[in-house]
Amino acid sequence: MSKYIFVTGGVVSSLGKGLASASIGKLLEARGLKVTILKCDPYLNVDPGTMNPYQHGEVYVTDDGAETDLDLGHYERFTSGKFSKDNNITAGKIYYSVITKERRGDYLGKTVQIIPHITDEIKSCIKKVSKEQDVDVVIVEIGGTVGDIESLPFLEAIRQLRWELGEHYAINIHMTLLPYLKACGEQKTKPTQHSVGTLREIGIQPDILLCRTERTIPQEQREKIALFCNVDVEAVIEAADVKSIYEVPSAYKKEGLDGLILKKLNIKTSERDLKHWEDYVIKRLRHPKHEVNIAVVGKYIQLPDAYKSIYEALVHGGIAADAKVNIVKMDSEELEKGKIDKYFKDISGILVPGGFGSRGIEGKIKAIKFAREKNIPFFGICLGMQLASVEFARYVCGLKTANSTEFDKATKDPVISLLAEQHQVTNLGATMRLGAYPCHLERDTKAFAAYKKEDISERHRHRYEFNNEYREALASKGLIFSGVNIQRDLMEIVEVKGHRWFLGCQFHPEFQSKPDKPHPLFRDFVAAAVSL
Ligand code: GLN
Numbered sequence: 001m002s003k004y005i006f007v008t009g010g011v012v013s014s015l016g017k018g019l020a021s022a023s024i025g026k027l028l029e030a031r032g033l034k035v036t037i038l039k040c041d042p043y044l045n046v047d048p049g050t051m052n053p054y055q056h057g058e059v060y061v062t063d064d065g066a067e068t069d070l071d072l073g074h075y076e077r078f079t080s081g082k083f084s085k086d087n088n089i090t091a092g093k094i095y096y097s098v099i100t101k102e103r104r105g106d107y108l109g110k111t112v113q114i115i116p117h118i119t120d121e122i123k124s125c126i127k128k129v130s131k132e133q134d135v136d137v138v139i140v141e142i143g144g145t146v147g148d149i150e151s152l153p154f155l156e157a158i159r160q161l162r163w164e165l166g167e168h169y170a171i172n173i174h175m176t177l178l179p180y181l182k183a184c185g186e187q188k189t190k191p192t193q194h195s196v197g198t199l200r201e202i203g204i205q206p207d208i209l210l211c212r213t214e215r216t217i218p219q220e221q222r223e224k225i226a227l228f229c230n231v232d233v234e235a236v237i238e239a240a241d242v243k244s245i246y247e248v249p250s251a252y253k254k255e256g257l258d259g260l261i262l263k264k265l266n267i268k269t270s271e272r273d274l275k276h277w278e279d280y281v282i283k284r285l286r287h288p289k290h291e292v293n294i295a296v297v298g299k300y301i302q303l304p305d306a307y308k309s310i311y312e313a314l315v316h317g318g319i320a321a322d323a324k325v326n327i328v329k330m331d332s333e334e335l336e337k338g339k340i341d342k343y344f345k346d347i348s349g350i351l352v353p354g355g356f357g358s359r360g361i362e363g364k365i366k367a368i369k370f371a372r373e374k375n376i377p378f379f380g381i382c383l384g385m386q387l388a389s390v391e392f393a394r395y396v397c398g399l400k401t402a403n404s405t406e407f408d409k410a411t412k413d414p415v416i417s418l419l420a421e422q423h424q425v426t427n428l429g430a431t432m433r434l435g436a437y438p439c440h441l442e443r444d445t446k447a448f449a450a451y452k453k454e455d456i457s458e459r460h461r462h463r464y465e466f467n468n469e470y471r472e473a474l475a476s477k478g479l480i481f482s483g484v485n486i487q488r489d490l491m492e493i494v495e496v497k498g499h500r501w502f503l504g505c506q507f508h509p510e511f512q513s514k515p516d517k518p519h520p521l522f523r524d525f526v527a528a529a530v531s532l
Contacts, residue, residue, distance in 0.1 A: 010195025018071030022078035057305025065435025174206035290323035301329035313513035317526030332360030349529030352384030385504030445482035458507035501528035
């Protein structure tokens, strides 16, 4: 039977519960346990797929085509797990399912209520994951901050689950903040006390407190927190700021967090093995031999979370190349104004990420043209690949008004267009081409050189596709179609002949990159930039 770790957060949002859950997963895997991680989001959207990046940051896509919270990206980057649609529960999904059952008459005349119907649905979704994924430990992260109205049903569900499971089968870890007040030169524990008090009011006593702090917690403060929050002193864990997110597991290790969890859950394991992670990932992150500037040209660059997986995958590529990657975020709308050279003076690689809508498109095309003409390593992802094809059609093949029909429905040369099936789509939620699809690679291409195999599988999230009517025209001028989905004859990867490294892919490779296993395309793109 699986054991459970419930992770909640208090005091403020954005404490990094996702990273904490991922790091706990990493530490438990390092002890040989099989782990899965689940995110519960209290909002009413069925999934984040319809949300603007300004609202929610990146939408992370799983192999089975679920559009999920970006914390699932952290979970997959830190652990060996491959997660599914079941690893992200939202209040919207829960209510949708309960209301569908009510309409079907499944509740047999009963009044349908938050308790027990919503809470039972939450519990059954959590238990389903533990059953189907056959793991030793299920980590359940509850989004939001304790005290919010909307997360209450989730907290009640985990309270009940813990009661049902009994001692040693479930624990609660509560993450809080110890703000430092300069005026008195002290870390304040009161917000933590209040937040634990709020948790206790709804029947949850935390077993472990993960205290976010900018400074070391003095012993007396640890004792004070323990006394007033009703936990052991050893269960007050310092979660200090670290240089890189990949150092979080080691920071917890130093505090003895994994040993404490295992003790509370009564699990015996082998010794912890974090050697490769610390000797390779952390060492290279701390002392890189090289340094490289890579521009990411997008429209959500003010937002650190909008291109989260891309930024992380670039860091992973940097680890492989033993280089510090300085990500230079460029606003594509800004590039539309005037001469472009000045923006790319110290840049050794240009990446154009995915996106939707017409804002900033021409700036991205300008950046792509610059990379192609100046032989600067270029990586286009999803929209970036579509625009690379448009740029090539316009400026190499002379199809001056070439475009994607997403931006110009009446264009004479729709190099990128909708597949017939997408014309029938009326609902926006979960109707894109989503999830993992196979792709066949041509030998003697940059793509093949990276993957070193002919058949790959990559995750998608888009409606538009390369229009095969333009395939021959573009190929005859030197656009290489190095990756194809054979089943449906869809062009998945394009390269420019004779260029140092110019590759666009219709899929999202960033979702499969890990610090200790960089994605081959990110690895080779960063390597090309380092050797420019
Ligand atoms: N807007 C484009 C499409 O829907 C690209 C999507 C993306 O970059 N994820 O096809």
